[in-house]
Amino acid sequence: MVMLDAKIPEGPIEDKWDNHKFNVKLVNPANKRKFEVIVVGTGLAGASAAASLAELGYNVKVFTFHDSPRRAHSIAAQGGINAAKNYRNDGDSVYRLFYDTVKGGDYRAREANVHRLAQVSVDIIDQCAAQGVPFAREYGGLLANRSFGGAQVSRTFYARGQTGQQLLLGAYQALAGAIQSGKVTLYNRSDVLDIVTKDGEAKGIVVRDMLTGQVHAHSAHAVVLATGGYGNVYYLSTNAMASNVTAAWRAHRKGALFANPCYTQIHPTCIPASDEFQSKLTLMSESLRNDGRIWVPRDRDEARSAAEIAEDERYYFLEEKYPSFGNLVPRDVASRNAKTVVDEGRGVGPLKNGVYLDFAAAIARDGEQAVRERYGNLFQMYERIAGEDPYHTPMRIYPATHYTMGGLWVDYNLMTTVPGLYALGEANFSDHGANRLGASALMQGLADGYFVLPYTIGDYLAPKLGETPLSTDDPAFTQAVAEVDDRTRQWTSKKGGTHGVEYYHRELGKIVWEYCGMTRNENGLEKALSEIPALREEFRKNVKVLGSPDGINTMLEKVNRVDDFMEFAELKVRDALHRNESCGGHFREESQTEEGEALRDDENFAYVGAWEWNGPDEAQTLHKEDLEFEYVKLTQRSYK
Amino acid sequence: MSKNLNLKLKIWRQAGPHAQGSFLEVDAHDIPEDASFLEMLDVVNERLIADDVEPVTFGHDCREGICGTCGVMINGQAHGPEKATATCQLHMRKFNDGDEIVIEPWQATSFPILKDLMVDRRAFDRIVEAGGYISAPTGTAPDANEIPIPKEVADTSMDAAACIGCGACVAACPNSAGQLFTSAKLHHLNTLPQGQPERWKRTEAMVETMEDFFGSCTNHGECAEACPKEISLDFIAFMNRDYVKSKVKNRSLVSKH
Numbered sequence: 001m002v003m004l005d006a007k008i009p010e011g012p013i014e015d016k017w018d019n020h021k022f023n024v025k026l027v028n029p030a031n032k033r034k035f036e037v038i039v040v041g042t043g044l045a046g047a048s049a050a051a052s053l054a055e056l057g058y059n060v061k062v063f064t065f066h067d068s069p070r071r072a073h074s075i076a077a078q079g080g081i082n083a084a085k086n087y088r089n090d091g092d093s094v095y096r097l098f099y100d101t102v103k104g105g106d107y108r109a110r111e112a113n114v115h116r117l118a119q120v121s122v123d124i125i126d127q128c129a130a131q132g133v134p135f136a137r138e139y140g141g142l143l144a145n146r147s148f149g150g151a152q153v154s155r156t157f158y159a160r161g162q163t164g165q166q167l168l169l170g171a172y173q174a175l176a177g178a179i180q181s182g183k184v185t186l187y188n189r190s191d192v193l194d195i196v197t198k199d200g201e202a203k204g205i206v207v208r209d210m211l212t213g214q215v216h217a218h219s220a221h222a223v224v225l226a227t228g229g230y231g232n233v234y235y236l237s238t239n240a241m242a243s244n245v246t247a248a249w250r251a252h253r254k255g256a257l258f259a260n261p262c263y264t265q266i267h268p269t270c271i272p273a274s275d276e277f278q279s280k281l282t283l284m285s286e287s288l289r290n291d292g293r294i295w296v297p298r299d300r301d302e303a304r305s306a307a308e309i310a311e312d313e314r315y316y317f318l319e320e321k322y323p324s325f326g327n328l329v330p331r332d333v334a335s336r337n338a339k340t341v342v343d344e345g346r347g348v349g350p351l352k353n354g355v356y357l358d359f360a361a362a363i364a365r366d367g368e369q370a371v372r373e374r375y376g377n378l379f380q381m382y383e384r385i386a387g388e389d390p391y392h393t394p395m396r397i398y399p400a401t402h403y404t405m406g407g408l409w410v411d412y413n414l415m416t417t418v419p420g421l422y423a424l425g426e427a428n429f430s431d432h433g434a435n436r437l438g439a440s441a442l443m444q445g446l447a448d449g450y451f452v453l454p455y456t457i458g459d460y461l462a463p464k465l466g467e468t469p470l471s472t473d474d475p476a477f478t479q480a481v482a483e484v485d486d487r488t489r490q491w492t493s494k495k496g497g498t499h500g501v502e503y504y505h506r507e508l509g510k511i512v513w514e515y516c517g518m519t520r521n522e523n524g525l526e527k528a529l530s531e532i533p534a535l536r537e538e539f540r541k542n543v544k545v546l547g548s549p550d551g552i553n554t555m556l557e558k559v560n561r562v563d564d565f566m567e568f569a570e571l572k573v574r575d576a577l578h579r580n581e582s583c584g585g586h587f588r589e590e591s592q593t594e595e596g597e598a599l600r601d602d603e604n605f606a607y608v609g610a611w612e613w614n615g616p617d618e619a620q621t622l623h624k625e626d627l628e629f630e631y632v633k634l635t636q637r638s639y640k
Numbered sequence: 641m642s643k644n645l646n647l648k649l650k651i652w653r654q655a656g657p658h659a660q661g662s663f664l665e666v667d668a669h670d671i672p673e674d675a676s677f678l679e680m681l682d683v684v685n686e687r688l689i690a691d692d693v694e695p696v697t698f699g700h701d702c703r704e705g706i707c708g709t710c711g712v713m714i715n716g717q718a719h720g721p722e723k724a725t726a727t728c729q730l731h732m733r734k735f736n737d738g739d740e741i742v743i744e745p746w747q748a749t750s751f752p753i754l755k756d757l758m759v760d761r762r763a764f765d766r767i768v769e770a771g772g773y774i775s776a777p778t779g780t781a782p783d784a785n786e787i788p789i790p791k792e793v794a795d796t797s798m799d800a801a802a803c804i805g806c807g808a809c810v811a812a813c814p815n816s817a818g819q820l821f822t823s824a825k826l827h828h829l830n831t832l833p834q835g836q837p838e839r840w841k842r843t844e845a846m847v848e849t850m851e852d853f854f855g856s857c858t859n860h861g862e863c864a865e866a867c868p869k870e871i872s873l874d875f876i877a878f879m880n881r882d883y884v885k886s887k888v889k890n891r892s893l894v895s896k897h
Binding site for chain 1: 656674675676678679682685690692694695697700701702703706707724725729733755758760761764768769771772773774775776778779781787788789790791794802828829832834
């Protein structure tokens with residue numbers, strides 16, 4: 001029986017982290033070199049953790065399925081990173097960032113974690129500047145800021161529209177230094193396909209070498225998963241093509257509870273799909289909402305171009321409905337409102353599947369040059385994809401799956417319910433509740449990797465001094481290797497088959513988007529619960545995988561991932577069905593206010609829903625971690 | 641409304657690093673002009689799979705032009721005909737109905753072909769590992785505003801840091817030189833005040849590691865033409881200047897101790 005103990009430290013919220021840092025066990029510098037740690041994933045969380053652990057003296061093995069650590073999908077984050085520096089003199093503070101984040105998450109995050117996140121946010125900016133991250137600067141040489149959705153202060157630091165790239169390169173370069181020093185061993189093109197446990201503790205991983213197809217095991221004192229989110233369960237999302245749930249899902253099957261899988265952030269500003277061959281959706285940074293005004297024609301039958309539509313014939317729906325936040329309402333609110341106007345038939349573009357994001361006012365006010373400086377690369381990207389010039393024609397945007405707030409359940413130390421197994425960044429569930437504020441993902445990834453795990457991992461490792469990692473000849477490893485090898489080879493040994501793996505992924509995505517997307521209801525979710533297992537069965541029977549398992553085989557890589565998405569999707573839907581309230585990104589049609597806003601049910605649902613795996617043929621068991629709000633007052637979120 | 645294209649493709653196929661390669665000729669019909677180049681390859685692959693032919697392997701991931709994973713030679717041009725555009729951001733509306741398109745992998749000894757259009761670019765990682773970083777162990781940093789950086793400096797540093805490490809510069813170069821990539825990283829770090837303490841050591845180490853892998857620069861400028869992020873050729877000049885200086889500076893440090 002799993003008991004959820006979040007291990008939240010004693011004391012007032014502003015002292016909890018300091019108290020905890022004092023109370024956790026330490027590993028002395030000379031002993032750190034006696035420990036091996038495996039880090040899976042080289043995005044912001046993984047690369048920063050690996051580099052920091054190596055600097056402390058631990059021996060680190062890092063695994064990525066990319067050719068280089070620098071390819072991890074953190075690289076694509078555009079807008080910025082929040083920090084409570086209060087450089088703008090506009091009333092920001094650690095407490096305000098904490099408060100905004102809990103509120104923005106619709107009161108479904110753990111207070112203590114979020115406060116710690118806000119505390120270390122200031123250190124992240126210092127760290128990154130010291131590494132040479134070229135943040136935007138004012139003419140005097142000091143750091144510039146921009147504002148972002150869900151906040152009324154300017155606390156977002158940025159590097160043009162490539163903040164994720166620059167932060168990741170900073171972490172990657174720190175990692176490269178650690179590789180050079182010999183404290184980190186890098187395994188690239190390595191697909192982690194299972195987590196190995198013995199006596200309930202994490203002992204290592206099983207990896208498929210994507211060049212040779214060989215499956216082998218790696219052993220360590222602790223395993224850290226920084227493997228990102230599950231957004232590609234929708235097929236179309238802003239995630240990179242290879243982003244997947246596999247490592248987290250395999251950990252779940254080995255005993256790690258999966259928390260809040262129904263929470264998905266649908267980002268409001270993406271380029272609408274143009275045809276059926278669309279392979280992914282492209283995000284346009286939320287920062288564009290600082291200067292872009294969102295509107296649709298008032299007339300549903302409008303056929304004129306944007307420029308021909310007079311001001312009073314335009315419906316600036318966010319500005320009208322939410323005068324105080326306007327176009328800067330949080331992402332979930334912006335997305336649902338876009339869906340509403342498009343569902344009403346007011347959509348724009350050839351498929352009437354978007355809303356306008358218009359920069360005419362900003363260009364008139366600040367000049368084209370100023371707008372180019374702020375968003376040049378984003379405008380360029382839009383022009384390439386959509387074939388329209390946003391300096392003269394408003395962008396067309398529509399919401400798309402972007403980020404997943406749910407993930408592996410972790411305690412305050414970022415340890416999952418499997419001792420010795422940690423989850424960082426988007427792979428865990430801990431800080432964003434039911435909705436993440438813009439510019440907070442980069443903050444959390446780096447907080448976890450640079451400033452949280454390096455402190456908390458010692459608490460687990462210290463008592464293990466003198467223990468050698470479990471031999472990879474142990475049956476726990478050899479059995480896991482054999483299972484992974486068999487599982488992988490079964491796909492290519494099947495003869496016949498009807499469709500490729502892409503087809504099944506697309507079909508799965510349609511079901512999940514239709515019934516568990518921007519809005520959900522009981523009937524739809526029930527329907528998804530019957531359709532997903534049927535699709536999974538057909539997929540497992542009929543999927544066609546060509547080529548050999550011994551060597552590079554991109555179909556084979558993908559089929560394992562889609563297989564895991566097929567199982568994961570069912571849990572996601574089950575979680576959405578059980579959570580009969582609306583909160584953040586999870587909008588249950590049965591639970592809304594008279595004005596159509598999300599209506600929480602704090603009495604019955606102020607908890608983290610963490611699911612326990614019971615085997616492939618059994619439904620998961622729900623465990624609840626009650627959320628206590630001592631500092632942030634639970635209110636109906638209002639951005640009016 | 642968008643129209644469809646019918647294309648004649650010649651795609652390089654090679655089973656492994658040492659295997660004999662050859663062109664696969666494919667008639668790609670009904671390709672929507674709004675599709676990206678890689679989506680066009682996706683369509684081709686789905687059709688190959690339907691015919692029980694193994695799909696063409698190519699590197700790709702973010703499809704937003706930022707991860708640097710993708711990149712092929714399109715009619716002899718790295719990343720194809722559109723300026724400042726990675727392969728994944730190239731759209732089929734840039735082609736005409738009836739076009740023949742030859743698709744090949746990057747060709748450089750330091751980027752061995754792994755399979756079909758996928759190459760191994762680890763040599764770039766080796767160059768960064770040689771010194772492409774500022775040593776700032778976690779937790780040691782002063783307040784970020786302690787060291788002002790003039791906006792012009794931050795901007796030029798950012799211009800260089802925009803490199804996505806795709807390798808098009810090497811692929812486009814008749815000498816397979818790695819100068820543009822290496823100089824971009826050096827310029828990013830060497831212009832910043834934070835980058836000064838390790839500047840000379842970094843420059844020498846990165847340049848010499850580059851030379852272990854790549855050919856020599858003879859100022860053709862093809863690299864900057866092909867670069868999807870418009871990395872400037874000027875950075876190579878700055879690198880050369882710093883490299884010469886580093887040989888003196890690093891020597892004088894040795895003699896002092």
